[in-house]
Amino acid sequence: MxxxxxxxxxxxxxxxxxxxxxxxxxxxxxxxxxxxxxxxxxxxxxxxxxxxxxxxxxxxxxxxxxxxxxxxxxxxxxxxxxxxxxxxxxxxxxxxxxxxxxxxxxxxxxxxxxxxxxxxxxxxxxxxxxxxxxxxxxxxxxxxxxxxxxxxxxxxxxYGPGRNGFRNLAEGTARRLVKPGQVFNxxxxxxxxxxxxxxxxxxxxxxxxxTDDEPAPPQDVVAEAARLMGIDPPPEIPFETATLTPMARSFYGENKRVSNAKLRDAGYAFLYPNYRQSLAALWEAGNWGG
Incomplete structure (x- = not known):
């Protein structure tokens, strides 16, 4: 091959x-x-x-x-x-x-x-x-x-090693934007x-x-990463008042829950089926920094 x-x-x-x-x-x-x-x-x-x-x-x-x-x-x-x-x-x-x-x-x-x-x-x-x-x-x-x-x-x-919420929190760039009803896979x-x-x-x-099994609000993922790090999460920011680039704002204009059933039914077993399990594994392995 x-x-x-x-x-x-x-x-x-x-x-x-x-x-x-x-x-x-x-x-x-x-x-x-x-x-x-x-x-x-x-x-x-x-x-x-x-x-x-x-x-x-x-x-x-x-x-x-x-x-x-x-x-x-x-x-x-x-x-x-x-x-x-x-x-x-x-x-x-x-x-x-x-x-x-x-x-x-x-x-x-x-x-x-x-x-x-x-x-x-x-x-x-x-x-x-x-x-x-x-x-x-x-x-x-x-x-x-x-x-x-x-x-x-x-x-x-x-996301993965070197690109994740832990790094964002460590570098001071993490934000908890809240748009009611918004979820991402x-x-x-x-x-x-x-x-x-x-x-x-x-x-x-x-x-x-x-994609993973669990579409979730983005602020929840940031909060979970902060919990694992043992630090306070950044404050919640209403989406309407947040300063965002046009590209970042466009992501929030799309709200959907994406199914991975076809790939699962074909026989693929996800290593990291949800963000909680995945973040815990990253933190435990200590390779979140890349």
Missing amino acids: HVLILGAGFSGTAIAKELLPLADSVTGTTRSETKAARLAVQGVTPLIFDGETLSPALLEAMARTTHLIQSIAPGRAGDPLMRPGQPALEALMPELAWAGYLSTVGVYGDHGGAWVDEETPLHPVSDRSRERVEAEAQWLAFGEAAGLPVAVLRLSGI RIRVEDIAGATRFLIERGLGGIYNV
């Missing part, structure tokens, strides 16, 4: 770590020389990719790739491998046997706190979510045309990696929500 991860950031690096013991090679792309050095230390072959130019080294990696994970956000120009003028994927990756596209639960839009699943019609609110919907459709169409399993992993709010980065491995090992394609 020769793995290529386009966009080996927080999630992509966790996936690489999960797949290294199984693979003949794992290659990951990044835009930064500094991040490339970090990938190399972890045993991943790093390549610089700006999201535009397919270098000779990247083309060589693509030619031997059997398993692809695409983690680069499309942006206004669209998915980097689906843009007009790019060579056909079948020509770039003739050995490809499985592909995974990392998307977001933001494609569902706002459902007023109701439950959604993979069959729920998509009503994306933000431009970035609309771009994801288009990219998802392109990847699924590619899989159908090529006769290959392509999995779309719709991820909820990602979350997902530990290790479960993103585990779900990817699960889908690869079973050759599964299709759409899967990769």
